[in-house]
Amino acid sequence: MKIIAVGGGKGGTGKTVLAVNLAYGLAEKGRRVLLVDLDVDNPCTYTFLDIKLRMIKEVYTYKPKILEEKCTLCGECVKYCPVHALVLIPERKLLFFPTLCESCLNCMVVCPEKAILEDKTVIGWIKQGSMGSIDLIVGEIKPGERKTDEVISETLNYALENADSYDLLILDVPPGTGRGVYEALKHADLVIAVTEPTRLGLNDLRKFYKLLNVVKKESVVVINKYGLKKGVYGELEALIEKLKVRVFEIPYDKHLVEAYISGKIVLEVFPESPSAKAIKEIVDELAIVQA
């Protein structure tokens, strides 16, 4: 089993579109593919697939439970809460702000009255479904919750625990270069860095490669929207040359845009279009890597 992570730093470069199309193309070639949507803030893979997702499990984090009848309003917990999620109104009330809580439970540890218990709260969900020979696992954060990285890690762990019967895992990695992205890349055999020929795409790709240097993974660059007018082609090529990585180009193609905005897979609906042909080249390459 091989793991391919599709990331790139910048949002909206086409990571999800590519991940879904790669899953589709590799499944067409007879590979057993598990697609894992780790963009838990806004998971979008399933908008391209005719899949009904079912709930697998809830993702939890710790929260304190305050027993008011035992609380003496001594304020110890307030002193040790590192994020000011607890506020004391002297001699009247202890206030808890769950949205600020970081789940460390320092409060529980320091409470001399044992008036604080360990409780749990739902911060997200892991869902699953399939379409033909593509299986899909999706992580999703509950709006208002902040522990994106934890939902990513739990989703990833669940996928890895259930990966035995697959030839390939394709990870749809969220934008950015933070901890959650790092966790996802750490497991990959190959990282696909998706960018676009714009100044912002170039800048974010540069930072993404700083992260790749830390995780030390093999990678290729995919320049999506290639041919977009007035882009930063020279600078992008210079960077890629310096990085000494293989590069694939997906042309800016109205077929891809049309498939995208209607939630369809371009390999399926416009298999002969320029963008589909370019994606097929990447599929062929991955099929070789996997074998």
Place this chain on the structure above:
Amino acid sequence: MSFEVVIASGKGGTGKTFISSNLSYFLYTIGVEAIAVDADVEAPDLLLALGGVKEVLWREEFKGQTIEINYDTCVKCGACIKACRFNALKMEDIGPVVDYALCEGFGTCMLVCPTASISFKPVKRGELYAAKSKSEVLVVTGDLDVGEKNSGLLVYNLKKRAREYNAEVLVVDAAPGIGCPVISSLAGANLLIVVVEPSPQSVKGASRLLKLAEKLKIESLAVLNKYDLNPSFAEKIEQNLKCEIVGEIGYDEKVVESYTSMTPLLKMYPKARISKNLVGIFRKIRERLSI
């Protein structure tokens, strides 16, 4: 106190930085004192979009903390391992060993250690700085080190520093998603501008973001970007989005060009149709700023 307007989107690549850079430049040109804050600390691009650095005004480290164990006094009781909610400690021959990637630095372990063998240790996690950009707009920006966490705290610090200027307006360019850094961007904000493009993926992200804004009780307006990529879908959004749409912007390659030459579109092509359209939208937004 500054009026805080946050540009966010749920989904990446819809045009947050485009709106943020041009809105802050517009405010500058009409004599409103505005500071642009780049709250996408994992992939910061706002300063580039505003022309890059003309002069750095200050620069400081973004510090977090982790812990250090004194093995001379440690009795290997394992209390710290049990207390840590982030599974950051593991018992090895030498004693408990910290996984710095998992350690949040809240010091719960310190609170339970019976021999006081654990102490805090500061670590650099990124930096924040302010610069006068080449388009004259003052930018407060951050850069989280790759693979790091606590992006929300860095955003909190950035906003705190930006508020010290007492400018009339803070224009905050948020990260994609709805997680920790976006919540930090929205905390204390007066107005949210949601940037939507006519695709199901973007509408999904926008809806999740609007749910969050509702929870935080922040007034929202939407800008429909690249609406002509899918006019019929754009019409549907206008009818169904649970948010007032303040304007529509058509796709224009001048946007890519303006990034390539690191000049805000409004400065580069002040007379272009898209610029006039933008100014019209910004005037409407300005009315809401009550300045």
